[in-house]
Every structure is written in structure tokens, then in C-alpha cells.
Amino acid sequence: MALAARGLTRAFGRHIAVAGADVSVASGTITGLVGPNGAGKTTLLLMLAGLLQPDTGTITVDGTEIDGSRLRSIVGWMPDVFGTWDSLTAVEILSTFGRLHGLSRTEARRRAVDLLELVHLAEFADRPAHELSRGQKQRLGFARTLVHRPRVLLLDEPASGMDPRSRVELRDQLRALADSGCAVLISSHILTELSEMVDDVIIMTEGRTRPSELSAGHRWRIREAGQPAASATTMRFPDEQVAAQHLAELIVAGHQVVEFARIDTELEDAYLALDADRT
Numbered sequence: 001m002a003l004a005a006r007g008l009t010r011a012f013g014r015h016i017a018v019a020g021a022d023v024s025v026a027s028g029t030i031t032g033l034v035g036p037n038g039a040g041k042t043t044l045l046l047m048l049a050g051l052l053q054p055d056t057g058t059i060t061v062d063g064t065e066i067d068g069s070r071l072r073s074i075v076g077w078m079p080d081v082f083g084t085w086d087s088l089t090a091v092e093i094l095s096t097f098g099r100l101h102g103l104s105r106t107e108a109r110r111r112a113v114d115l116l117e118l119v120h121l122a123e124f125a126d127r128p129a130h131e132l133s134r135g136q137k138q139r140l141g142f143a144r145t146l147v148h149r150p151r152v153l154l155l156d157e158p159a160s161g162m163d164p165r166s167r168v169e170l171r172d173q174l175r176a177l178a179d180s181g182c183a184v185l186i187s188s189h190i191l192t193e194l195s196e197m198v199d200d201v202i203i204m205t206e207g208r209t210r211p212s213e214l215s216a217g218h219r220w221r222i223r224e225a226g227q228p229a230a231s232a233t234t235m236r237f238p239d240e241q242v243a244a245q246h247l248a249e250l251i252v253a254g255h256q257v258v259e260f261a262r263i264d265t266e267l268e269d270a271y272l273a274l275d276a277d278r279t
């Protein structure tokens with residue numbers, strides 16, 4: 001399912017938090033949303049999730065404009081902090097959301113148990129949520145996001161509080177969801193991690209969006225034997241297959257390639273350049 005928005009605007013009093021933002025997230029892809037504190041990312045995500053009414057602009061799914069209540073049935077929304085009902089167990093919390101999304105009692109319980117397996121919280125299934133650590137609550141929040149099998153996922157700083165293993169698992173789970181056809185939009189300040197995960201990036205500053213150069217593929221660093229590290233070549237390829245093809249051609253042509261790697265600081269570099277522009 002593809003999600004798109006055009007000219008989204010939202011003000012709080014006289015402060016314009018989002019000022020004509022454009023978003024396009026294709027089915028099967030993961031898009032990063034980055035920008036400084038206060039840029040308007042959460043406000044934008046809330047509008048895309050159908051939880052905040054835009055002042056102007058349109059939101060479409062697969063090309064059809066839809067309203068907030070329809071959006072909420074299609075979209076899985078994961079806020080940066082997942083408030084739980086502390087006295088309910090993990091299974092009860094997920095089943096309750098399942099019931100709210102129209103599942104029968106039996107289906108909701110089965111879905112809750114499956115999702116707790118997925119996020120490695122099965123041992124907490126029948127324990128009250130107040131026993132969960134912050135990172136475990138985030139994982140429970142991710143499970144809740146998936147209860148109604150959403151085809152669009154919007155995640156606001158989902159990895160905050162998660163340990164390294166949980167972050168890697170989250171990344172793999174998001175990729176699997178994208179591969180199954182979901183459109184995923186994820187905001188994060190951890191740019192190196194984000195850059196390993198995303199196919200595309202939207203940069204947001206002062207309420208406005210702009211695509212990043214990453215849309216045109218990633219830059220790769222290439223160094224041959226005897227070539228000083230500082231003078232390694234960099235090239236941009238649209239995808240990994242084209243990069244691999246170029247490497248094969250270099251080898252066949254007799255080049256002694258000793259380094260061929262994607263530059264993972266690319267997003268960070270673009271972001272810092274943007275920050276420098278601001279000051």
C-alpha cells in the first residue's frame with residue numbers, strides 16, 4: 001500500500017508546526033524521516049496516522065484520498081513513548097487492542113500470543129505491564145502497532161530505549177514487513193542506524209519537507225591496492241545490484257579492489273551540512 005500526502009499544514013495557535021509538507025512512501029519500502037528537534041516530525045506523523053486533523057492538505061492511500069477514521073484502520077502507529085495500562089498483563093493489553101480493531105475474543109488472544117512471541121516477550125505474557133523495562137515496553141508498543149495487520153507503518157523513534165539486539169530485530173522485522181508489501185515511515189535521530197535500514201529519506205526542517213539525495217541511491221567507497229586511503233574513489237549507485245555489477249566489472253578488468261563498501265555516514269553528513277546551513 002502506498003501512502004502520500006500533499007501540502008499538509010498544521011498550526012498550534014500562531015506557531016506553524018508543519019508548513020506544506022509533502023510525503024510519499026511506496027509499498028515495499030522503508031523511508032526515514034529526519035530533522036532537528038521541533039522540526040515537526042511528530043506532528044506530521046500524527047496527521048498521517050489520522051490522529052491529528054491537518055489544517056490544509058490531502059492524504060491519499062493507493063491514490064485515493066481518505067479521512068482520519070479510515071487512515072486509523074490502515075495505519076499502524078507507534079509513538080515514541082508507549083503508555084501502558086500498568087495493572088493489565090501484556091496479553092490483556094494486546095487482546096484489548098485486538099478487540100478494539102474488531103477481532104473476536106479468541107482471535108484477539110491468539111494474535112496477542114503470536115505478537116508477544118515475535119517481540120520476544122512471551123515470558124511476560126501473563127505478567128502486569130508495570131514489570132516491563134522501558135525497552136520491553138517499547139517492544140510491547142511495537143507489537144500493539146501490528147495488532148490489526150496494518151499495511152502502512154508509522155514509527156516515531158521506535159528504537160529509543162531498546163538494547164542493541166532488539167534494535168537489530170526491529171530492523172529485520174521492519175524489512176520483512178516492507179518485503180510483504182507494507183509502506184514504512186520511521187523517524188529517528190540515530191542516523192547511522194537509520195541509513196542502514198532505509199531505502200529513502202525525507203528531511204524536515206522548520207515544518208517543511210524535502211527529499212534527500214539518498215533517493216538517488218547510496219554512495220560507495222572504492223579503493224584499489226596501493227591507493228592511499230584519502231584518495232579512495234566514491235561512486236553513487238541506485239541499488240546494491242548495480243554496485244555488485246560494477247565491482248564485478250572492475251575485477252574482470254584486472255583492478256585490484258581491496259575496499260568496496262557503502263558509506264554509512266552519508267545521511268549523517270547530509271544532516272550535519274543541513275544543520276550548518278541553519279546556523
Ligand SMILES: Nc1ncnc2c1ncn2[C@@H]1O[C@H](COP(=O)(O)OP(=O)(O)OP(=O)(O)O)[C@@H](O)[C@H]1O
Nearest residue numbers: 012015016017035036037038039040041042043044
Ligand atoms: N500540542 C501542541 N501544542 C502546541 N505546540 C505544539 C504541540 N505539538 C507540537 N508543538 C510544537 O510544534 C513544533 C513541532 O513539534 P514536533 O513534536 O512535531 O517536532 P519533532 O520534529 O517531532 O521534534 P523532536 O525531534 O524533538 O521529537 C514544536 O515547536 C512544538 O513545540
